[in-house]
Amino acid sequence: MERVDVVVVGAGQAGLSTSHELTRLGVDHVVLEGGRVGQTWRGRWDSFCLVTPNWSILLPGGRYDGDDPDGYLPRDDLVAYFEGYAQRFGAPVREDTEVSALRPDGEGFSLSTSDGDLKARQVVLATGAYPSPHRPHEDTLPPDVFRIGVEEYTNESALPPGRVLVVGSGQSGCQLTEEFLDAGREVVLACGRAPWVRRRAAGRDVVWWVLNSGFMDGGVETLRSPGERLAANILSTGHGGGHDLHYRTLRDRGATLVGRFQGVDGPRVRFGGDLGESVAWGDERYLSLRDLFRRFASERGVDPPDWPDPEPFDGTAPEELDLADFAVVVFAGGFRPDYSWLPWPGLVDDLGYPVHREGQSTAVPGLWFVGVHYLRKRKSSLLMGVGEDATIVAEGVRAGLG
Secondary structure, eight states: OEEEEEEEEOOSHHHHHHHHHHHHTTOOEEEEOSSSTTHHHHTSOTTOBOSSOGGGOEETTEEOOSSOTTSOOBHHHHHHHHHHHHHHTTOOEETTOOEEEEEEETTEEEEEEBTEEEEEEEEEEOOOSOOEEOOTTGGGSOTTSOEEETTTOOOGGGSOSSEEEEEOOSHHHHHHHHHHHHTTOOEEEEOOOOOBOOSEETTEEHHHHHHHTSGGGOOGGGSSSGGGGGSOOOBOBOGGGOBOOSHHHHHHHTOEEESOEEEEETTEEEEOSOHHHHHHHHHHHHHHHHHHHHHHHHHHTOOOOOOOOOOOOOOOOOSEEEGGGEEEEEEOOOEEOOOTTSOOTTSBOTTSOBOEETTEESSSTTEEEOSOTTSSSTTTTSTTTHHHHHHHHHHHHHHHHO
């Protein structure tokens, strides 16, 4: 059996950042990736681009240095960036090597992979913030109804013609709704709770504000409840140079907004009567961020955001529609953590998140996590924050090797 000191599982931004830091520290390791470098990003839809500006790519040794810092990298350029990053420091990535099992083995671990077994003293799991798609009430759809998940979607022309129901109103759901509207489709968007802001404030991209105000440094303890870790990210888009995207802009464009998808009952699609509550929830977050940015601007002596109060919103919406009117159901309900393939009790909490201290599992010595949403901070899984956690984990791994 092959033996290495450290195995990193996953070659996205978390795994590559960790590999960079382990390389910097002289730690022997390999990175196992079931697909190719940046595989999750490769699976995004054709028109996908970042919602965060290029200058906020802050991976260790791999900050964006191109000629469009205020732009938003499209999918293929982002994949090329990851490939170049890995090549730059010689990341020891083994592509097309799927890890199917991880087990304790003496003072370390044994891993079963599609390319044979190996043994490691320590393991870093960088398998993505949310590997498991969330498709609420999908089992109520009749088998003849065409449905697709956001992880499978490629482009609008690949779908059957006709009206579209989008289930899930986070960043992906709202961006796809806009794409369908641009193509002349009728769209019904089933809405949950999602925070929103304006794309820019006082001439700066909103990402500058969330980073510099300290908002992205907040941890789980800053949330009203641990369950808010599952809430959607702030609604925004990088398309067309970046612009506002939220429930009001989509309704103005012609989308029909409804409450949460409650499933199909015979010939009818049912929705909750909570659209107004969801919009009010998002408005509250908008005002909270505006207040934070204004306080920060006053302390720094910079121009404050001139964001107005949210416009009144009529939450009246249909609570059932005819299923026959829809040609396509697109599930964009987000993703959930999934460590169910691991054998240890006490590894995760009630929501499926790792129980850890500074990325190190409290249940399994020698097991580490990077790239988890709210691992340490709100930005822990993002291109702007994962590198910070990777540095801490890499240093902990080296110390653990003795």
